[in-house]
Amino acid sequence: MSSPLGRPLLIANPSAGAGRDAALPRLTAALTARGLEHDVAVTGRRLDATDLARRAVEEEGRRFVVAVGGDGTVQEVVNGLVDAETGRVRGDDPVLGVVAGGTGCDFARTFGLDRAPEVVADHLLGEQTLPIDLGRVRLTGLDGAPRSVLFANVAEAGYGGVVVALAAKLPRRLGTARYAAAVMGAVARFRHVDTTVTVDQGTRTEPLCNVVVANGQFFGGGMHVAPRALPYDERFNVQAWGASPIDVVRGLPQLRRGTHLSRDDVREWQSSRVAVDAARPLLVEADGELLGHTPASFDLLHRVLRLKL
Structure with missing residues:
Protein backbone atom coordinates (compact mmCIF):
# COMPACT_ATOMS: atom_id res chain seq x y z
CA MET A 1 0.00 0.00 0.00
CA SER A 2 1.23 3.48 -0.84
CA SER A 3 0.59 6.67 1.07
CA PRO A 4 -1.46 9.31 -0.78
CA LEU A 5 1.46 11.63 -0.02
CA GLY A 6 4.00 9.32 -1.61
CA ARG A 7 6.36 6.75 -0.17
CA PRO A 8 7.54 8.14 3.18
CA LEU A 9 11.19 8.41 4.14
CA LEU A 10 11.75 7.84 7.86
CA ILE A 11 14.75 9.82 9.08
CA ALA A 12 15.71 8.39 12.45
CA ASN A 13 18.17 9.32 15.17
CA PRO A 14 19.54 5.96 16.39
CA SER A 15 20.46 7.39 19.80
CA ALA A 16 16.93 8.65 20.51
CA GLY A 17 14.82 6.38 22.68
CA ALA A 18 17.44 3.63 22.65
CA GLY A 19 16.87 0.21 24.15
CA ARG A 20 13.86 -2.08 24.11
CA ASP A 21 11.48 0.87 23.66
CA ALA A 22 13.35 2.30 20.66
CA ALA A 23 10.86 3.98 18.36
CA LEU A 24 12.25 3.05 14.94
CA PRO A 25 11.89 -0.76 15.03
CA ARG A 26 8.44 -0.46 16.58
CA LEU A 27 7.37 2.05 13.92
CA THR A 28 8.71 0.05 10.97
CA ALA A 29 7.04 -3.09 12.30
CA ALA A 30 3.74 -1.24 12.65
CA LEU A 31 3.94 0.24 9.15
CA THR A 32 4.84 -3.13 7.65
CA ALA A 33 1.89 -4.73 9.45
CA ARG A 34 -0.36 -2.08 7.92
CA GLY A 35 1.14 -2.66 4.48
CA LEU A 36 2.56 0.87 4.09
CA GLU A 37 5.64 0.94 1.88
CA HIS A 38 8.39 3.10 3.37
CA ASP A 39 12.13 3.74 3.39
CA VAL A 40 14.48 4.36 6.31
CA ALA A 41 17.56 6.57 6.65
CA VAL A 42 19.50 6.53 9.93
CA THR A 43 21.57 9.54 10.94
CA GLY A 44 25.22 9.13 11.81
CA ARG A 45 26.31 12.59 12.84
CA ARG A 46 25.05 16.04 13.78
CA LEU A 47 23.04 17.79 11.01
CA ASP A 48 22.84 14.51 9.07
CA ALA A 49 19.04 14.68 9.21
CA THR A 50 19.15 18.11 7.53
CA ASP A 51 21.19 16.77 4.62
CA LEU A 52 19.03 13.67 4.28
CA ALA A 53 15.80 15.68 4.23
CA ARG A 54 17.15 18.20 1.73
CA ARG A 55 18.35 15.48 -0.65
CA ALA A 56 15.08 13.60 -0.27
CA VAL A 57 12.94 16.49 -1.51
CA GLU A 58 15.38 18.17 -3.90
CA GLU A 59 17.16 15.23 -5.54
CA GLU A 60 14.86 12.27 -5.00
CA GLY A 61 11.57 14.11 -5.54
CA ARG A 62 10.00 12.87 -2.31
CA ARG A 63 7.08 14.69 -0.70
CA PHE A 64 6.68 12.85 2.62
CA VAL A 65 9.51 12.94 5.18
CA VAL A 66 9.05 11.62 8.74
CA ALA A 67 11.30 12.68 11.62
CA VAL A 68 11.69 9.82 14.10
CA GLY A 69 13.31 11.09 17.29
CA GLY A 70 13.19 14.03 19.64
CA ASP A 71 12.82 17.77 19.08
CA GLY A 72 16.42 18.04 17.84
CA THR A 73 15.70 15.55 15.05
CA VAL A 74 12.57 17.49 14.07
CA GLN A 75 14.57 20.71 13.96
CA GLU A 76 17.21 19.18 11.70
CA VAL A 77 14.61 17.74 9.32
CA VAL A 78 12.75 21.06 9.17
CA ASN A 79 15.96 22.85 8.18
CA GLY A 80 16.33 20.38 5.33
CA LEU A 81 12.79 20.85 4.07
CA VAL A 82 12.88 24.68 4.22
CA ASP A 83 15.80 26.99 3.45
CA ALA A 84 16.48 29.09 6.55
CA GLU A 85 18.04 31.98 4.68
CA THR A 86 15.37 32.50 2.04
CA GLY A 87 12.39 30.97 3.83
CA ARG A 88 11.56 28.99 0.69
CA VAL A 89 10.24 25.44 0.84
CA ARG A 90 12.46 22.94 -0.93
CA GLY A 91 11.01 20.40 -3.34
CA ASP A 92 7.34 20.01 -4.25
CA ASP A 93 5.16 20.93 -1.26
CA PRO A 94 6.74 18.48 1.21
CA VAL A 95 4.86 17.12 4.21
CA LEU A 96 6.50 16.62 7.61
CA GLY A 97 5.62 13.60 9.71
CA VAL A 98 6.71 13.35 13.36
CA VAL A 99 7.09 10.21 15.47
CA ALA A 100 8.24 10.83 19.03
CA GLY A 101 11.32 8.83 19.91
CA GLY A 102 13.61 10.88 22.15
CA THR A 103 13.85 12.17 25.70
CA GLY A 104 12.28 15.47 24.63
CA CYS A 105 9.34 15.20 22.20
CA ASP A 106 7.56 18.43 23.03
CA PHE A 107 6.74 19.54 19.50
CA ALA A 108 4.76 16.33 18.97
CA ARG A 109 2.99 16.90 22.31
CA THR A 110 1.40 20.15 21.11
CA PHE A 111 -0.46 18.17 18.42
CA GLY A 112 -1.26 15.11 20.51
CA LEU A 113 1.30 13.05 18.57
CA ASP A 114 3.35 12.12 21.65
CA ARG A 115 1.99 8.60 21.49
CA ALA A 116 3.39 5.11 21.01
CA PRO A 117 4.87 4.49 17.54
CA GLU A 118 2.15 1.91 16.87
CA VAL A 119 -0.51 4.60 17.42
CA VAL A 120 1.24 7.28 15.37
CA ALA A 121 1.69 4.77 12.52
CA ASP A 122 -2.05 5.06 11.90
CA HIS A 123 -1.68 8.84 11.58
CA LEU A 124 0.84 8.37 8.78
CA LEU A 125 -1.63 6.47 6.60
CA GLY A 126 -4.17 9.11 5.59
CA GLU A 127 -4.16 12.47 3.84
CA GLN A 128 -4.93 14.91 6.66
CA THR A 129 -2.35 17.67 7.11
CA LEU A 130 -2.14 21.01 8.91
CA PRO A 131 -0.15 24.02 7.61
CA ILE A 132 2.13 25.18 10.43
CA ASP A 133 4.37 28.14 11.18
Whole structure:
Protein backbone atom coordinates (compact mmCIF):
# COMPACT_ATOMS: atom_id res chain seq x y z
CA MET A 1 0.00 0.00 0.00
CA SER A 2 1.23 3.48 -0.84
CA SER A 3 0.59 6.67 1.07
CA PRO A 4 -1.46 9.31 -0.78
CA LEU A 5 1.46 11.63 -0.02
CA GLY A 6 4.00 9.32 -1.61
CA ARG A 7 6.36 6.75 -0.17
CA PRO A 8 7.54 8.14 3.18
CA LEU A 9 11.19 8.41 4.14
CA LEU A 10 11.75 7.84 7.86
CA ILE A 11 14.75 9.82 9.08
CA ALA A 12 15.71 8.39 12.45
CA ASN A 13 18.17 9.32 15.17
CA PRO A 14 19.54 5.96 16.39
CA SER A 15 20.46 7.39 19.80
CA ALA A 16 16.93 8.65 20.51
CA GLY A 17 14.82 6.38 22.68
CA ALA A 18 17.44 3.63 22.65
CA GLY A 19 16.87 0.21 24.15
CA ARG A 20 13.86 -2.08 24.11
CA ASP A 21 11.48 0.87 23.66
CA ALA A 22 13.35 2.30 20.66
CA ALA A 23 10.86 3.98 18.36
CA LEU A 24 12.25 3.05 14.94
CA PRO A 25 11.89 -0.76 15.03
CA ARG A 26 8.44 -0.46 16.58
CA LEU A 27 7.37 2.05 13.92
CA THR A 28 8.71 0.05 10.97
CA ALA A 29 7.04 -3.09 12.30
CA ALA A 30 3.74 -1.24 12.65
CA LEU A 31 3.94 0.24 9.15
CA THR A 32 4.84 -3.13 7.65
CA ALA A 33 1.89 -4.73 9.45
CA ARG A 34 -0.36 -2.08 7.92
CA GLY A 35 1.14 -2.66 4.48
CA LEU A 36 2.56 0.87 4.09
CA GLU A 37 5.64 0.94 1.88
CA HIS A 38 8.39 3.10 3.37
CA ASP A 39 12.13 3.74 3.39
CA VAL A 40 14.48 4.36 6.31
CA ALA A 41 17.56 6.57 6.65
CA VAL A 42 19.50 6.53 9.93
CA THR A 43 21.57 9.54 10.94
CA GLY A 44 25.22 9.13 11.81
CA ARG A 45 26.31 12.59 12.84
CA ARG A 46 25.05 16.04 13.78
CA LEU A 47 23.04 17.79 11.01
CA ASP A 48 22.84 14.51 9.07
CA ALA A 49 19.04 14.68 9.21
CA THR A 50 19.15 18.11 7.53
CA ASP A 51 21.19 16.77 4.62
CA LEU A 52 19.03 13.67 4.28
CA ALA A 53 15.80 15.68 4.23
CA ARG A 54 17.15 18.20 1.73
CA ARG A 55 18.35 15.48 -0.65
CA ALA A 56 15.08 13.60 -0.27
CA VAL A 57 12.94 16.49 -1.51
CA GLU A 58 15.38 18.17 -3.90
CA GLU A 59 17.16 15.23 -5.54
CA GLU A 60 14.86 12.27 -5.00
CA GLY A 61 11.57 14.11 -5.54
CA ARG A 62 10.00 12.87 -2.31
CA ARG A 63 7.08 14.69 -0.70
CA PHE A 64 6.68 12.85 2.62
CA VAL A 65 9.51 12.94 5.18
CA VAL A 66 9.05 11.62 8.74
CA ALA A 67 11.30 12.68 11.62
CA VAL A 68 11.69 9.82 14.10
CA GLY A 69 13.31 11.09 17.29
CA GLY A 70 13.19 14.03 19.64
CA ASP A 71 12.82 17.77 19.08
CA GLY A 72 16.42 18.04 17.84
CA THR A 73 15.70 15.55 15.05
CA VAL A 74 12.57 17.49 14.07
CA GLN A 75 14.57 20.71 13.96
CA GLU A 76 17.21 19.18 11.70
CA VAL A 77 14.61 17.74 9.32
CA VAL A 78 12.75 21.06 9.17
CA ASN A 79 15.96 22.85 8.18
CA GLY A 80 16.33 20.38 5.33
CA LEU A 81 12.79 20.85 4.07
CA VAL A 82 12.88 24.68 4.22
CA ASP A 83 15.80 26.99 3.45
CA ALA A 84 16.48 29.09 6.55
CA GLU A 85 18.04 31.98 4.68
CA THR A 86 15.37 32.50 2.04
CA GLY A 87 12.39 30.97 3.83
CA ARG A 88 11.56 28.99 0.69
CA VAL A 89 10.24 25.44 0.84
CA ARG A 90 12.46 22.94 -0.93
CA GLY A 91 11.01 20.40 -3.34
CA ASP A 92 7.34 20.01 -4.25
CA ASP A 93 5.16 20.93 -1.26
CA PRO A 94 6.74 18.48 1.21
CA VAL A 95 4.86 17.12 4.21
CA LEU A 96 6.50 16.62 7.61
CA GLY A 97 5.62 13.60 9.71
CA VAL A 98 6.71 13.35 13.36
CA VAL A 99 7.09 10.21 15.47
CA ALA A 100 8.24 10.83 19.03
CA GLY A 101 11.32 8.83 19.91
CA GLY A 102 13.61 10.88 22.15
CA THR A 103 13.85 12.17 25.70
CA GLY A 104 12.28 15.47 24.63
CA CYS A 105 9.34 15.20 22.20
CA ASP A 106 7.56 18.43 23.03
CA PHE A 107 6.74 19.54 19.50
CA ALA A 108 4.76 16.33 18.97
CA ARG A 109 2.99 16.90 22.31
CA THR A 110 1.40 20.15 21.11
CA PHE A 111 -0.46 18.17 18.42
CA GLY A 112 -1.26 15.11 20.51
CA LEU A 113 1.30 13.05 18.57
CA ASP A 114 3.35 12.12 21.65
CA ARG A 115 1.99 8.60 21.49
CA ALA A 116 3.39 5.11 21.01
CA PRO A 117 4.87 4.49 17.54
CA GLU A 118 2.15 1.91 16.87
CA VAL A 119 -0.51 4.60 17.42
CA VAL A 120 1.24 7.28 15.37
CA ALA A 121 1.69 4.77 12.52
CA ASP A 122 -2.05 5.06 11.90
CA HIS A 123 -1.68 8.84 11.58
CA LEU A 124 0.84 8.37 8.78
CA LEU A 125 -1.63 6.47 6.60
CA GLY A 126 -4.17 9.11 5.59
CA GLU A 127 -4.16 12.47 3.84
CA GLN A 128 -4.93 14.91 6.66
CA THR A 129 -2.35 17.67 7.11
CA LEU A 130 -2.14 21.01 8.91
CA PRO A 131 -0.15 24.02 7.61
CA ILE A 132 2.13 25.18 10.43
CA ASP A 133 4.37 28.14 11.18
CA LEU A 134 8.10 27.77 11.71
CA GLY A 135 10.28 30.10 13.74
CA ARG A 136 13.50 31.54 12.36
CA VAL A 137 16.32 32.96 14.44
CA ARG A 138 19.23 35.01 13.15
CA LEU A 139 22.12 35.22 15.58
CA THR A 140 25.84 34.79 16.10
CA GLY A 141 26.80 31.12 16.00
CA LEU A 142 29.09 29.43 18.46
CA ASP A 143 31.91 29.83 15.93
CA GLY A 144 31.40 33.61 15.84
CA ALA A 145 29.84 33.64 12.36
CA PRO A 146 26.30 34.87 11.66
CA ARG A 147 23.77 32.12 11.03
CA SER A 148 20.07 31.57 10.42
CA VAL A 149 18.27 28.53 11.85
CA LEU A 150 14.67 27.37 11.72
CA PHE A 151 12.94 25.90 14.75
CA ALA A 152 9.60 24.17 15.10
CA ASN A 153 8.93 24.46 18.80
CA VAL A 154 10.47 26.80 21.41
CA ALA A 155 13.58 28.98 21.63
CA GLU A 156 15.17 30.56 24.72
CA ALA A 157 17.83 33.16 25.42
CA GLY A 158 19.51 33.27 28.83
CA TYR A 159 19.15 30.73 31.61
CA GLY A 160 17.50 28.20 29.28
CA GLY A 161 20.49 28.38 26.95
CA VAL A 162 22.85 27.62 29.84
CA VAL A 163 20.69 24.62 30.83
CA VAL A 164 20.95 23.18 27.31
CA ALA A 165 24.70 23.85 27.18
CA LEU A 166 25.21 21.95 30.43
CA ALA A 167 22.89 19.10 29.41
CA ALA A 168 24.90 18.60 26.23
CA LYS A 169 27.97 17.79 28.34
CA LEU A 170 26.22 15.09 30.35
CA PRO A 171 25.89 11.42 29.25
CA ARG A 172 22.85 10.81 27.07
CA ARG A 173 22.21 7.55 28.92
CA LEU A 174 20.89 9.66 31.80
CA GLY A 175 17.77 10.40 29.75
CA THR A 176 15.45 12.96 31.34
CA ALA A 177 17.69 13.06 34.43
CA ARG A 178 20.30 14.78 32.27
CA TYR A 179 18.03 17.78 31.80
CA ALA A 180 17.04 17.85 35.49
CA ALA A 181 20.71 17.89 36.52
CA ALA A 182 21.42 20.71 34.06
CA VAL A 183 18.52 22.78 35.42
CA MET A 184 20.08 22.68 38.87
CA GLY A 185 23.64 23.11 37.64
CA ALA A 186 22.75 26.24 35.66
CA VAL A 187 21.52 28.01 38.79
CA ALA A 188 25.09 28.63 39.93
CA ARG A 189 26.22 29.68 36.45
CA PHE A 190 23.69 32.37 35.58
CA ARG A 191 22.86 35.78 37.02
CA HIS A 192 20.32 38.41 35.99
CA VAL A 193 21.42 40.63 33.13
CA ASP A 194 19.91 43.82 31.73
CA THR A 195 18.09 42.57 28.63
CA THR A 196 16.29 44.46 25.87
CA VAL A 197 13.31 42.70 24.34
CA THR A 198 11.63 44.21 21.28
CA VAL A 199 8.22 42.89 20.21
CA ASP A 200 5.38 44.23 18.05
CA GLN A 201 4.08 46.18 21.05
CA GLY A 202 7.36 48.04 21.71
CA THR A 203 10.72 47.72 23.48
CA ARG A 204 11.48 47.07 27.13
CA THR A 205 14.80 46.81 28.99
CA GLU A 206 15.01 45.24 32.45
CA PRO A 207 17.00 42.63 34.42
CA LEU A 208 15.95 39.17 33.22
CA CYS A 209 17.06 35.58 33.57
CA ASN A 210 15.31 34.16 30.50
CA VAL A 211 13.42 35.07 27.34
CA VAL A 212 11.10 32.47 25.78
CA VAL A 213 10.07 32.62 22.13
CA ALA A 214 7.45 29.91 21.62
CA ASN A 215 5.83 28.53 18.50
CA GLY A 216 4.68 25.34 20.28
CA GLN A 217 3.28 24.96 23.78
CA PHE A 218 5.62 22.57 25.61
CA PHE A 219 9.30 22.27 26.40
CA GLY A 220 11.61 20.48 28.84
CA GLY A 221 9.83 17.15 28.62
CA GLY A 222 6.23 18.24 29.11
CA MET A 223 6.38 21.61 30.86
CA HIS A 224 3.45 23.70 29.61
CA VAL A 225 5.52 26.83 29.08
CA ALA A 226 3.31 28.54 26.47
CA PRO A 227 -0.33 27.46 26.78
CA ARG A 228 -1.43 30.35 24.55
CA ALA A 229 0.95 29.50 21.70
CA LEU A 230 -0.67 28.35 18.46
CA PRO A 231 1.81 27.11 15.82
CA TYR A 232 -0.26 28.40 12.90
CA ASP A 233 -1.41 31.91 13.93
CA GLU A 234 1.63 33.90 12.66
CA ARG A 235 2.57 34.97 16.19
CA PHE A 236 5.07 33.84 18.77
CA ASN A 237 4.16 33.62 22.41
CA VAL A 238 6.95 35.67 23.99
CA GLN A 239 7.79 35.65 27.69
CA ALA A 240 10.32 37.64 29.71
CA TRP A 241 11.19 36.09 33.07
CA GLY A 242 12.37 38.41 35.81
CA ALA A 243 12.76 35.70 38.44
CA SER A 244 16.15 34.46 39.60
CA PRO A 245 17.21 31.01 38.34
CA ILE A 246 16.57 29.47 41.75
CA ASP A 247 13.04 30.94 41.71
CA VAL A 248 12.54 29.34 38.27
CA VAL A 249 13.53 26.00 39.76
CA ARG A 250 11.13 26.49 42.66
CA GLY A 251 8.42 27.37 40.17
CA LEU A 252 8.81 24.21 38.05
CA PRO A 253 5.42 22.85 39.25
CA GLN A 254 3.82 26.03 37.89
CA LEU A 255 5.67 25.60 34.60
CA ARG A 256 4.40 22.05 34.28
CA ARG A 257 0.80 23.25 34.74
CA GLY A 258 1.19 26.43 32.67
CA THR A 259 0.15 28.61 35.62
CA HIS A 260 3.45 30.53 35.78
CA LEU A 261 1.98 33.21 33.49
CA SER A 262 0.10 34.68 36.45
CA ARG A 263 3.35 35.50 38.27
CA ASP A 264 4.28 39.17 38.71
CA ASP A 265 7.80 38.50 37.40
CA VAL A 266 6.62 37.06 34.06
CA ARG A 267 5.68 39.33 31.14
CA GLU A 268 3.93 37.90 28.11
CA TRP A 269 3.24 39.12 24.57
CA GLN A 270 1.92 37.73 21.29
CA SER A 271 4.24 39.01 18.55
CA SER A 272 5.24 38.18 14.99
CA ARG A 273 8.81 39.41 15.51
CA VAL A 274 11.19 39.45 18.46
CA ALA A 275 14.64 40.91 19.04
CA VAL A 276 16.75 40.14 22.10
CA ASP A 277 19.95 41.90 23.16
CA ALA A 278 21.66 42.10 26.53
CA ALA A 279 24.49 43.74 28.44
CA ARG A 280 26.43 40.49 28.01
CA PRO A 281 25.83 37.82 25.32
CA LEU A 282 23.13 35.32 26.23
CA LEU A 283 23.26 31.72 25.03
CA VAL A 284 20.39 30.88 22.68
CA GLU A 285 18.85 27.44 22.29
CA ALA A 286 15.96 26.20 20.20
CA ASP A 287 14.29 22.79 20.30
CA GLY A 288 16.90 21.66 22.81
CA GLU A 289 19.85 22.53 20.55
CA LEU A 290 22.43 25.20 21.42
CA LEU A 291 22.61 27.61 18.48
CA GLY A 292 24.75 30.62 19.47
CA HIS A 293 24.30 33.84 21.39
CA THR A 294 22.60 37.23 21.34
CA PRO A 295 21.98 39.65 19.78
CA ALA A 296 19.29 37.54 18.16
CA SER A 297 16.24 38.32 16.04
CA PHE A 298 13.26 36.01 15.53
CA ASP A 299 10.59 35.98 12.85
CA LEU A 300 7.90 33.55 11.68
CA LEU A 301 7.46 31.76 8.38
CA HIS A 302 3.67 31.60 8.32
CA ARG A 303 2.15 28.21 7.46
CA VAL A 304 5.23 27.42 5.41
CA LEU A 305 5.14 23.65 5.93
CA ARG A 306 2.46 20.99 6.17
CA LEU A 307 2.42 18.68 9.19
CA LYS A 308 0.94 15.18 8.87
CA LEU A 309 -1.79 14.66 11.46
